[in-house]
Amino acid sequence: MAGEFQAIYDRSISDPNGFWGEVAEDVVWTKRWDRVLNHDTPPFTRWFDGGELNTCYNALDRHVDEGNGERTALIYDSPVTGVVDRFTYRELRDRVATFAGALAKRGVGKGDRVIIYMPMVPEAVIAMLATVRLGAIHSVVFGGFAAHELAVRIDDATPKVIVSASCGIEGQRVIAYKPLLDGAIEQAKHKPDACILLPRPVLGEREPEMARVEGRDVLWADATCGVEPAECVPVGAMDPAYILYTSGTTGRPKGVVRPTGSHIVALRWSIKNVYGIKPGDVFWTASDVGWVVGHSYIVYAPLIGGATTVLYEGKPVGTPDAGAFWRVISQHKVKAMFTAPTALRAIKKEDSQAKLLAQYDISAFEAQYLAGERCDPDTLKWAQETLKVPVIDNWWQTETGWPIAANCRGIELLPFKPGSPTHPCPGWQVDILTAEGHPVTKPGEIGAIAIKLPMAPGALSTLWGSDERFVESYMSEFPGYYQTGDAGIRDEDGYIHVMARTDDVINVAGHRLSTGGMEEVLSGHPDVAECAVVGVADDLKGQVPLGFLLLKDGVNKTHAQVIAEVVQRVRDQIGPVAAFKQATVVNRLPKTRSGKILRATMQKIADGEPFNMPATIDDPAILDEIREALRPMGYAKAE
Ligand code: COA
Ligand code: AMP
DSSP, X not given: OOSHHHHHHHHHHHOHHHHHHHHHTTSOOSBOOSEEEEOSSTTOOEEEETOEEOHHIIIIIXXXXXXXXXXXXXXXXXXXXXXXXEEXXXXXXXXXXXXXXXXXXXXXXXXXEEEEEOOSSHXXXXXXXXXXXXXXXXXXXXXXXXXXXHHHHHHHHOOSXXXXXXXXXXXXXXXXXXXXXXXXXHHOSSOOSEEEEEOOGGGGGGSOOOOOOTTTXXXXXXXHTTOOOOOOOOEETTSEEEEEEEEESEEEEEEEEEEHHHHHHHHHHHHHHTSOOOTTOEEEEOSOTTSHHHIIIIIIHHHHTTOEEEEEOSOSSSSSOTTHHHHHHHHTTOSEEEEOHHHXXXXXXXXXXXXXXXXXXXXXXXXXXXXXXXXXXXXXXXXXXXXXXXXXXXXXXXXXXXXXXXXXXXXXXXXXXXXXXXXXXXXOOEEEEOTTSOBOSSTTOOEEEEEESSOOTTSXXXXXXXXXXXXXXXXXXXXXXXXXXXXXXXXTTSOEEEEEESSSEEEETTEEEEXXXXXXXXXXXXXXXXXXXXXXXXXXXXXXXXEEEEEOTTOOSOHHHHHXXXXXXXXXXXXXXXXXXXEEEOSOOOBBTTOOBOHHHHHHHHHTOOOOOOTTBSOTHHHHHHHHHHGGGTOOOOO
């Protein structure tokens, strides 16, 4: 590889100060940085140290000030309510400034936290931007999480204000949010000063009642009525823009902290160079603002890049049919879209020939981006043949904030290899490490995928409230590296192939979940003595969780009863997003002689994959029992 991309990549690594310093010239700062890269206290990295700026200014006000206020900033497309709405940059800026005024009136200022628990409505984006306008820190919690998960985040982030809505709409179903919010606040030790609540009158009688707590709850319209719009408050480049909780290793979520300055710089670079989007182009990410993909590519990157972003409150299928994505692309002249492979699998399942596509003119469409989970070659091929545009896999994580590896269409398209997100992006030094922490010697050798420090701008700076946990979670196993938690290879062309997680994280419909977290919920059930949860292959969702339960002696309920109860328990405590629907009762769990449960072997048995008998297994006969328990469920078909 010796083209333009390679030259850019090489420079980003050999001269990070020059490379990112030039990119940062394109961002509006109220105070210029003293140093581009400060890596004096590893493993911590300080990008643009000494600089000051405001995220909302860079996302909205600057475009108005530069004469582009009448350009469309956001298109809200909601097939579940029948609404399509548009906001120019000026309109969005004004709405955000007013809501920031409402937050300020409730005491929110620089460094304070605001939790946002909202469906995919413009007010969710407005609340995010209003928070950062004040120099405050938002933490968006995905609507598919239950009250308990929300409570854990409330206690960790200790927000002054929570912004929520009466309900979300999941396909045809209305999901009341307010009872979940009330339940979470009741469970949490920390109590917010105020909750600002958005009613959804468009639903008419379908809208659930919103009981209001006197002195705490205020409706959105009342909160914003007559308030003074708030100005942008500059913050330090290393001050957090937001906290986003993600799963990993235990049930306790990690609060990923995004530093303000390098976040803006990295997203402005990536929207142009990775996604090929210029000011005025329409970009659509079909995800949710509760995930990092939504933060970066529904909200911040397109707006920072002066493009038009689409906020879609619908599903790939059922709202109303498997042609919904093509309708949105056609109606809004979308130039590039981004979603998870699972969404395309859902469409393919219902309309394998993509007959519905014939109804729409998608001639403005230039590229399809996929991330969030491994892109299986079948889905990739189907998308390429159906859409007849480049289909670009990109690999990254909540922690990194933007792609670690992708085919950077905005620079030049490199040859495609199915199953690979291509080459590391500028700024990311990726190594494949052996268990001892040495880079593998041969291309194609599998190992832990790790990133050499310093990480690129935009990556997390720490975990909220705990530098120690940050170091322990990511930097301790391989000193000098950030451990991604993924395993894979680098091939002879320098392409990365991401194969599997090395921890307990599973990926369900593009949603990252911890099996450890589910095990904590199962073991809390009074009849469960021991348990294990593994992620098994699923045609639609990529993976789904499957539980193994060992019951206490003397339980006088049927197995079906206990299984139904634990399924409900996970739904109540983690949320429907866990998609935990299957479990089986076994007499014993396979373990090593030192007592470690052999989860990876159980997963391979369930998926009918070959496996090597673990040398340290205590009793191999237990594997046959596991196989017998799985067969009636349709798993463990062949090995
Ligand atoms: N609020 C409340 N509940 C939610 C929710 C939200 N924001 N999002 C999902 N849920 C619920 C779903 O309704 C479902 O509930 P159920 O068990 O009662 O049916 C459950 O959580 C599981 O959701 P999901 O795994 O998304 O399954 P699904 O069958 O509803 O939809 C897909 C499957 C493939 C259509 C959907 O997952 C999808 O579009 N995914 C791709 C895009 C994406 O969001 N990727 C994320 C990161 S890029
Ligand atoms: P999240 O933090 O929710 O974005 O999930 C990140 C994890 O999803 C990664 O660590 C991978 O395990 C997986 N992932 C995301 N994108 C890809 C991809 N393009 N290919 C393979 N795995 C991916």
